[in-house]
Amino acid sequence: MTQDAPDLRPTRLREMDQAVLRAYAELSGDLNPIHLAREQAIQAGYPDTICHGMLAMTDIGGWLTRVMPGWQLDGIACRFVAPMPVGTRLTVSAFCGESRRERDIVRLGVEIEARDAEGITRVTGRADFHRSNTSER
Amino acid sequence: MPRFDSRWLTLEGYEFPVFQARISRDRVHRYLGFLGQQDTPEGQGSACDDIGRALPTLPFSLEMEAGVVAQLAGLLEVDADRLLHGEQSFTCHGPLRCGDLVTVDSLLRDVAWKPGSRVCFFTKESRFLVAGRLTVSSRSVYAIKASEGGS
Numbered sequence: 001m002t003q004d005a006p007d008l009r010p011t012r013l014r015e016m017d018q019a020v021l022r023a024y025a026e027l028s029g030d031l032n033p034i035h036l037a038r039e040q041a042i043q044a045g046y047p048d049t050i051c052h053g054m055l056a057m058t059d060i061g062g063w064l065t066r067v068m069p070g071w072q073l074d075g076i077a078c079r080f081v082a083p084m085p086v087g088t089r090l091t092v093s094a095f096c097g098e099s100r101r102e103r104d105i106v107r108l109g110v111e112i113e114a115r116d117a118e119g120i121t122r123v124t125g126r127a128d129f130h131r132s133n134t135s136e137r
Numbered sequence: 138m139p140r141f142d143s144r145w146l147t148l149e150g151y152e153f154p155v156f157q158a159r160i161s162r163d164r165v166h167r168y169l170g171f172l173g174q175q176d177t178p179e180g181q182g183s184a185c186d187d188i189g190r191a192l193p194t195l196p197f198s199l200e201m202e203a204g205v206v207a208q209l210a211g212l213l214e215v216d217a218d219r220l221l222h223g224e225q226s227f228t229c230h231g232p233l234r235c236g237d238l239v240t241v242d243s244l245l246r247d248v249a250w251k252p253g254s255r256v257c258f259f260t261k262e263s264r265f266l267v268a269g270r271l272t273v274s275s276r277s278v279y280a281i282k283a284s285e286g287g288s
Contacts, residue, residue: 023171028197044219053222057194058171059172079224083221
Protein backbone atom coordinates (compact mmCIF):
# COMPACT_ATOMS: atom_id res chain seq x y z
CA MET A 1 0.00 0.00 0.00
CA THR A 2 1.35 3.42 -0.84
CA GLN A 3 1.62 6.31 1.56
CA ASP A 4 -1.39 7.99 -0.08
CA ALA A 5 -3.57 4.91 -0.26
CA PRO A 6 -6.61 4.49 1.99
CA ASP A 7 -7.13 1.29 3.93
CA LEU A 8 -9.57 -0.72 1.85
CA ARG A 9 -10.61 -3.96 3.50
CA PRO A 10 -12.81 -6.52 1.75
CA THR A 11 -16.40 -5.65 2.55
CA ARG A 12 -19.65 -7.56 2.23
CA LEU A 13 -22.25 -5.45 0.52
CA ARG A 14 -25.97 -5.86 1.14
CA GLU A 15 -27.89 -8.83 -0.17
CA MET A 16 -29.52 -7.98 -3.47
CA ASP A 17 -32.88 -9.55 -2.67
CA GLN A 18 -36.07 -9.00 -4.65
CA ALA A 19 -37.06 -5.97 -2.56
CA VAL A 20 -33.71 -4.32 -3.34
CA LEU A 21 -34.08 -5.16 -7.04
CA ARG A 22 -37.55 -3.62 -7.11
CA ALA A 23 -36.39 -0.52 -5.28
CA TYR A 24 -33.49 -0.09 -7.69
CA ALA A 25 -35.75 -0.67 -10.69
CA GLU A 26 -38.08 2.10 -9.55
CA LEU A 27 -35.15 4.38 -8.75
CA SER A 28 -33.28 3.86 -12.01
CA GLY A 29 -36.16 3.34 -14.40
CA ASP A 30 -34.75 -0.04 -15.45
CA LEU A 31 -37.96 -2.04 -15.31
CA ASN A 32 -36.79 -4.91 -17.49
CA PRO A 33 -38.85 -7.92 -16.35
CA ILE A 34 -35.79 -10.17 -16.06
CA HIS A 35 -35.07 -8.19 -12.88
CA LEU A 36 -38.61 -8.24 -11.54
CA ALA A 37 -40.63 -11.22 -12.75
CA ARG A 38 -39.38 -14.76 -12.15
CA GLU A 39 -41.40 -16.34 -14.92
CA GLN A 40 -40.12 -13.91 -17.53
CA ALA A 41 -36.57 -14.31 -16.28
CA ILE A 42 -36.90 -18.07 -16.69
CA GLN A 43 -38.31 -17.60 -20.18
CA ALA A 44 -35.24 -15.53 -21.00
CA GLY A 45 -33.02 -18.41 -19.90
CA TYR A 46 -32.15 -17.50 -16.31
CA PRO A 47 -32.83 -19.64 -13.24
CA ASP A 48 -34.51 -16.74 -11.42
CA THR A 49 -34.67 -12.96 -11.56
CA ILE A 50 -31.30 -11.36 -12.22
CA CYS A 51 -29.75 -8.42 -10.39
CA HIS A 52 -29.16 -5.26 -12.38
CA GLY A 53 -25.45 -4.91 -13.12
CA MET A 54 -25.96 -1.23 -12.46
CA LEU A 55 -27.30 -2.01 -9.00
CA ALA A 56 -24.04 -3.76 -8.15
CA MET A 57 -22.10 -0.85 -9.67
CA THR A 58 -24.16 1.64 -7.68
CA ASP A 59 -23.46 -0.21 -4.43
CA ILE A 60 -19.76 -0.59 -5.24
CA GLY A 61 -19.47 3.09 -6.21
CA GLY A 62 -21.36 4.13 -3.08
CA TRP A 63 -19.08 2.01 -0.91
CA LEU A 64 -15.93 3.39 -2.53
CA THR A 65 -16.95 7.02 -2.09
CA ARG A 66 -17.87 6.25 1.52
CA VAL A 67 -14.55 4.62 2.44
CA MET A 68 -12.44 7.17 0.60
CA PRO A 69 -13.39 10.49 2.18
CA GLY A 70 -11.43 13.38 0.79
CA TRP A 71 -10.92 11.64 -2.55
CA GLN A 72 -12.80 12.85 -5.60
CA LEU A 73 -14.00 10.20 -8.02
CA ASP A 74 -12.79 10.87 -11.56
CA GLY A 75 -14.22 7.76 -13.14
CA ILE A 76 -15.40 4.23 -12.56
CA ALA A 77 -15.64 1.28 -14.91
CA CYS A 78 -17.19 -2.11 -14.26
CA ARG A 79 -17.37 -5.32 -16.20
CA PHE A 80 -20.31 -7.54 -15.31
CA VAL A 81 -18.55 -10.87 -15.65
CA ALA A 82 -21.47 -13.17 -14.92
CA PRO A 83 -25.19 -12.75 -14.27
CA MET A 84 -26.05 -12.34 -10.59
CA PRO A 85 -29.20 -14.18 -9.51
CA VAL A 86 -31.50 -12.53 -7.00
CA GLY A 87 -30.17 -13.02 -3.49
CA THR A 88 -26.54 -12.51 -4.49
CA ARG A 89 -24.44 -10.87 -1.82
CA LEU A 90 -21.16 -9.52 -3.09
CA THR A 91 -17.94 -9.14 -1.18
CA VAL A 92 -15.95 -6.36 -2.78
CA SER A 93 -12.20 -6.13 -2.65
CA ALA A 94 -10.30 -3.08 -3.77
CA PHE A 95 -6.60 -2.79 -4.41
CA CYS A 96 -4.84 0.53 -4.67
CA GLY A 97 -2.30 1.04 -7.41
CA GLU A 98 0.63 3.39 -7.16
CA SER A 99 -0.38 6.96 -6.50
CA ARG A 100 0.86 9.68 -8.81
CA ARG A 101 1.60 13.25 -7.78
CA GLU A 102 0.86 16.03 -10.22
CA ARG A 103 1.71 19.45 -8.82
CA ASP A 104 -0.99 20.06 -6.19
CA ILE A 105 -3.00 16.86 -6.59
CA VAL A 106 -2.49 13.15 -6.01
CA ARG A 107 -4.06 10.62 -8.38
CA LEU A 108 -4.88 7.07 -7.40
CA GLY A 109 -6.25 4.10 -9.32
CA VAL A 110 -8.18 1.39 -7.50
CA GLU A 111 -8.77 -2.07 -8.95
CA ILE A 112 -12.08 -3.66 -7.96
CA GLU A 113 -13.22 -7.25 -7.75
CA ALA A 114 -16.56 -8.42 -6.35
CA ARG A 115 -17.27 -12.08 -5.64
CA ASP A 116 -20.39 -13.85 -4.52
CA ALA A 117 -20.71 -16.11 -1.46
CA GLU A 118 -19.32 -19.04 -3.47
CA GLY A 119 -16.24 -17.04 -4.39
CA ILE A 120 -17.26 -16.63 -8.02
CA THR A 121 -16.14 -13.33 -9.51
CA ARG A 122 -19.21 -11.40 -10.67
CA VAL A 123 -17.89 -7.87 -11.22
CA THR A 124 -14.45 -6.49 -11.95
CA GLY A 125 -13.50 -2.90 -12.51
CA ARG A 126 -11.43 0.12 -11.78
CA ALA A 127 -12.02 3.50 -10.22
CA ASP A 128 -9.82 6.58 -10.49
CA PHE A 129 -9.62 9.24 -7.81
CA HIS A 130 -7.76 12.41 -7.05
CA ARG A 131 -7.39 14.65 -4.05
CA SER A 132 -5.59 17.79 -3.14
CA ASN A 133 -1.96 17.17 -2.26
CA THR A 134 -2.38 19.29 0.83
CA SER A 135 -5.58 17.71 2.19
CA GLU A 136 -5.56 15.29 5.14
CA ARG A 137 -1.81 15.46 5.53
CA MET B 138 -32.41 -17.03 -29.00
CA PRO B 139 -32.52 -14.31 -31.67
CA ARG B 140 -30.74 -14.84 -34.97
CA PHE B 141 -27.80 -12.65 -35.83
CA ASP B 142 -28.95 -10.00 -38.27
CA SER B 143 -26.21 -8.55 -40.49
CA ARG B 144 -28.24 -5.32 -40.54
CA TRP B 145 -27.02 -4.77 -36.97
CA LEU B 146 -23.52 -4.08 -38.30
CA THR B 147 -24.84 -1.22 -40.42
CA LEU B 148 -26.16 0.55 -37.31
CA GLU B 149 -22.66 1.52 -36.21
CA GLY B 150 -22.60 5.29 -35.92
CA TYR B 151 -26.31 5.58 -35.21
CA GLU B 152 -27.07 8.70 -33.21
CA PHE B 153 -29.86 8.38 -30.68
CA PRO B 154 -32.26 11.31 -30.39
CA VAL B 155 -30.85 13.97 -28.08
CA PHE B 156 -32.92 14.52 -24.95
CA GLN B 157 -32.88 16.74 -21.90
CA ALA B 158 -33.61 15.88 -18.28
CA ARG B 159 -33.37 17.83 -15.07
CA ILE B 160 -31.47 16.57 -12.02
CA SER B 161 -34.04 17.06 -9.31
CA ARG B 162 -33.06 17.30 -5.66
CA ASP B 163 -35.73 14.69 -4.94
CA ARG B 164 -34.05 12.23 -7.31
CA VAL B 165 -30.67 12.81 -5.66
CA HIS B 166 -32.15 12.31 -2.18
CA ARG B 167 -33.86 9.11 -3.28
CA TYR B 168 -30.54 7.83 -4.65
CA LEU B 169 -28.70 8.72 -1.47
CA GLY B 170 -31.47 7.12 0.57
CA PHE B 171 -31.12 3.95 -1.48
CA LEU B 172 -27.41 3.96 -0.67
CA GLY B 173 -28.06 4.73 3.00
CA GLN B 174 -26.16 7.99 2.69
CA GLN B 175 -28.81 10.56 3.61
CA ASP B 176 -26.93 11.34 6.80
CA THR B 177 -23.75 12.21 4.93
CA PRO B 178 -22.86 15.75 3.83
CA GLU B 179 -23.93 14.84 0.28
CA GLY B 180 -27.39 14.08 1.59
CA GLN B 181 -27.86 17.24 3.54
CA GLY B 182 -28.54 19.90 1.03
CA SER B 183 -25.66 22.09 0.08
CA ALA B 184 -23.34 19.27 -0.90
CA CYS B 185 -26.02 18.15 -3.30
CA ASP B 186 -24.75 21.05 -5.36
CA ASP B 187 -22.27 18.57 -6.79
CA ILE B 188 -23.76 15.15 -7.16
CA GLY B 189 -21.84 13.79 -10.14
CA ARG B 190 -18.98 12.31 -8.21
CA ALA B 191 -21.00 11.09 -5.27
CA LEU B 192 -23.46 9.26 -7.48
CA PRO B 193 -21.61 8.16 -10.58
CA THR B 194 -24.38 5.88 -11.76
CA LEU B 195 -27.19 8.42 -11.48
CA PRO B 196 -26.75 9.70 -15.05
CA PHE B 197 -27.53 6.19 -16.26
CA SER B 198 -31.02 6.48 -14.82
CA LEU B 199 -31.62 9.55 -16.99
CA GLU B 200 -31.01 7.39 -20.04
CA MET B 201 -33.17 4.57 -18.73
CA GLU B 202 -36.09 6.90 -18.08
CA ALA B 203 -35.68 8.43 -21.53
CA GLY B 204 -35.88 4.92 -22.98
CA VAL B 205 -32.47 4.89 -24.68
CA VAL B 206 -31.89 1.20 -24.01
CA ALA B 207 -35.43 0.40 -25.13
CA GLN B 208 -34.67 2.36 -28.30
CA LEU B 209 -31.58 0.23 -28.87
CA ALA B 210 -33.64 -2.93 -28.49
CA GLY B 211 -36.22 -1.52 -30.89
CA LEU B 212 -33.52 -0.60 -33.38
CA LEU B 213 -32.19 -4.15 -33.26
CA GLU B 214 -35.71 -5.59 -33.31
CA VAL B 215 -35.06 -7.77 -30.26
CA ASP B 216 -36.78 -7.94 -26.89
CA ALA B 217 -35.05 -5.72 -24.33
CA ASP B 218 -34.48 -8.73 -22.09
CA ARG B 219 -32.08 -10.11 -24.73
CA LEU B 220 -29.68 -7.21 -24.22
CA LEU B 221 -27.09 -8.23 -21.66
CA HIS B 222 -25.34 -5.36 -19.96
CA GLY B 223 -21.70 -6.38 -20.13
CA GLU B 224 -19.70 -3.30 -19.21
CA GLN B 225 -20.28 0.23 -17.99
CA SER B 226 -18.00 3.15 -17.32
CA PHE B 227 -18.41 6.75 -16.28
CA THR B 228 -15.87 9.54 -16.47
CA CYS B 229 -16.46 12.70 -14.46
CA HIS B 230 -15.36 15.87 -16.23
CA GLY B 231 -17.03 18.43 -14.01
CA PRO B 232 -19.69 18.93 -11.38
CA LEU B 233 -23.26 17.84 -11.95
CA ARG B 234 -25.60 19.79 -9.71
CA CYS B 235 -29.13 19.53 -8.43
CA GLY B 236 -31.32 21.57 -10.71
CA ASP B 237 -29.05 21.16 -13.71
CA LEU B 238 -30.77 20.64 -17.03
CA VAL B 239 -28.71 17.91 -18.66
CA THR B 240 -28.54 17.41 -22.40
CA VAL B 241 -27.73 13.82 -23.29
CA ASP B 242 -26.44 12.69 -26.65
CA SER B 243 -25.68 9.05 -27.37
CA LEU B 244 -23.99 7.27 -30.23
CA LEU B 245 -23.77 3.61 -31.14
CA ARG B 246 -20.00 3.69 -31.46
CA ASP B 247 -19.25 0.09 -32.33
CA VAL B 248 -21.00 -3.12 -33.36
CA ALA B 249 -18.94 -6.31 -33.36
CA TRP B 250 -20.13 -9.80 -34.20
CA LYS B 251 -18.03 -12.64 -32.79
CA PRO B 252 -19.18 -15.70 -34.73
CA GLY B 253 -17.00 -18.06 -32.66
CA SER B 254 -18.81 -17.22 -29.46
CA ARG B 255 -22.06 -16.23 -31.22
CA VAL B 256 -22.24 -12.94 -29.41
CA CYS B 257 -22.79 -9.51 -30.90
CA PHE B 258 -21.42 -6.58 -28.91
CA PHE B 259 -22.88 -3.08 -29.06
CA THR B 260 -20.92 -0.18 -27.62
CA LYS B 261 -22.87 2.98 -26.87
CA GLU B 262 -21.19 6.20 -25.83
CA SER B 263 -23.07 9.03 -24.15
CA ARG B 264 -22.23 12.57 -23.16
CA PHE B 265 -24.00 14.49 -20.41
CA LEU B 266 -23.72 18.22 -20.97
CA VAL B 267 -24.88 21.16 -18.89
CA ALA B 268 -25.09 24.47 -20.75
CA GLY B 269 -22.78 23.03 -23.37
CA ARG B 270 -20.20 21.92 -20.79
CA LEU B 271 -19.30 18.23 -20.63
CA THR B 272 -19.92 16.96 -17.11
CA VAL B 273 -20.00 13.17 -17.47
CA SER B 274 -19.28 10.77 -20.29
CA SER B 275 -20.21 7.13 -20.28
CA ARG B 276 -19.59 3.97 -22.22
CA SER B 277 -21.96 1.03 -22.17
CA VAL B 278 -21.38 -2.36 -23.74
CA TYR B 279 -24.36 -4.60 -24.39
CA ALA B 280 -24.24 -8.10 -25.76
CA ILE B 281 -26.76 -10.29 -27.52
CA LYS B 282 -26.31 -14.05 -27.72
CA ALA B 283 -27.51 -14.92 -31.21
CA SER B 284 -27.56 -17.88 -33.50
CA GLU B 285 -25.95 -17.70 -36.93
CA GLY B 286 -27.99 -16.68 -39.90
CA GLY B 287 -30.46 -13.95 -40.62
CA SER B 288 -30.53 -11.44 -43.41
